Amino acid sequence: MDEQTLIKTSIIEIFKGNGYSDLARMTQRDFEHIGEQLRQKSGILISGTTIKRLAYGEFSRLPQIATLNAIANFFDYKSWQEYRADKVKNAPGKAPAKQAGYKINWKHLSIPGTIIILAGIYFFGATNDSVKNAESASFSFRKNTSNDIPNSVVFNYNIDDVQADSFFIQQSWDKNRRVRIYKKKHTLTDIYYEPGYHIAKLIANDSAIREVDVSIPTHGWFFYAIDNIANYTPEYIKADSFVNNGSLGLTAVQLRESSIDVNKDKRYHYVYFPGQMDVPSDNFTFKTRVRMREVRPSTCPYIEIELFCQRSFMIMRSTTKGCAHEALIRFGEQVMEGMDTDLMPISFDVSQWTDIEIIVKNKVATVKINDKEVFSTHFTSNTRYLTGLGYISNGLCEVDRAELIGLDGKVMYKNDF
Structure with a gap:
């Protein structure tokens, strides 16, 4: 196995170990997450873009030694040289190195052609991804x-x-x-x-x-909208009052008063980020009662609960059972999408009041819907402390109750509205 192939196969093995079995379906967030996993194991920072490039074999020269050492450290080797030597030693068989399939016949080239080729060799040969000092x-x-x-x-x-x-x-x-x-x-x-x-x-x-x-951090709840397709710049929603009839929520009138075009497909965000972060994201309980109201007709209405962490995110996107392929769940490195995972159990009629409970104990995450356990998984990544919580939807969420409490009793948020 040549060194470039070893790099690519090693990256793919890291992906699989973190629950990513299909490279083509990975997002930029996923590549960034792998970079964070490598950093936690090796102390070496690698961007998600670099990881993606290595996974697809899009490099003509070997990466810098720090990048290679990070890969080796992930597999508990001290250095890339040690890792490579062990792989070569334990390889099932070695094939003789092959020469490149195409050779330049210099004697048949004109002088201008020779100059162009030499210039190209210099230009591309001089390109080096290495970072020093x-x-x-x-x-x-x-x-x-x-x-x-x-x-x-x-x-x-x-x-x-x-x-x-x-x-x-x-x-x-x-x-x-x-x-x-x-x-x-x-x-x-x-x-x-x-x-x-x-x-x-x-x-x-x-x-x-x-x-x-x-x-x-935010001063209480903060509201904004983002166009689903056309625009990533947030549109802020000003709401002097956002608790109505005993629940947290916005109205279509408030959207229009904030110049929000309700005829466009948007994601409406309700987020809360306290300044204090002392609830660990591997030991907590989150309870809420929620529903959503459509702003415009939607084939697949959804509610997305997001628990923000110092590292990574915890997400549960629920939709109607007929749209379960749009569901999503994520805890640490464990990411499951409805397209290739049966997430029917976390799907429900999002227009009706629903009780949701998320329990994380020693990195074992359990989801309950209306007091029934519907999902469980185990993650290994260090997501550190919880930093906030959010409700996201293509409609307007109504939250009747929300509490986020550490298993040690520390309260990050609690409100019955």
Whole structure:
């Protein structure tokens, strides 16, 4: 097995060990999650984009040694050399190395042709993904606008001694929020349009070499809408009153007053991010009673409950039984979609009041709907502490009760409205 094949097969093995059996169905969040798993095991930061490129074999040169060592560390080897040697030693058989199938016949080339080929060899040969002196980089931030949304954040960085072809700051898991930076310029001001707990990354080439945790809590509940397809910029919903008839929720009138086009397909977010984070995400209970009302006709109405963690997310998207293929559930590295998993048990009539309970004990997650256990799984990733909770829907959720409590009794949120 040549080294490039070993890299690709090793990455695929890591995917499978984390519950991802189909590479083609993996999302950018999934690749970022694998990067976090590698970081936790090795202490080495690798971007989701790099992991995706390695998985698809999209590299002409070997990755930097730090990346290779991270892969080896995941399998409990001290270095890539040790890992590779062990794989070669235990390989079932070795085939002699093959020469490239095409050779350049130099004597039949004209002088201009020779120059073009040599220039190409120089150009592509000079391209190197390696990053040197990454340990010399510094990365920090400060918020200039307290916890307001949008929030202006000033990143301070120093990459003057780092050797790489390009540098970026990415404010969260979303690679679309990546801004290019340059040496000798040590400040970048960026805007966060959503509250929450964000992991900002300092990136050299395609590898994250530093990261900082940016927490933007909310003053109580915060509401916004996002176009499902056309636009990722949030549209904020101003609501002086959001508790009606004993439940948390918004009205179509409030949407229009905030200039929300209710005729468009949107995701409506109700989120809550307290400043205090002391409930571990591997030992807690969450109870809620919820339903949704359609804003516009929808073939597959859904309610998505999201529990935000310092690392990763916990998500349960429920819809009607006829649309169970749209359901989704995620705990740590365990991600299951209705397209290839039977998630009928977590599907129900989302227009009716439904009691939902999520119990996580020592990383064993159990879901109950109307007091009946419908799902259970075990995850291994370190998701750290809970940072917030959210209700997301293509309609307007109504929440009659919500409580999020650690198994040690610490209350993160509790309200009967």
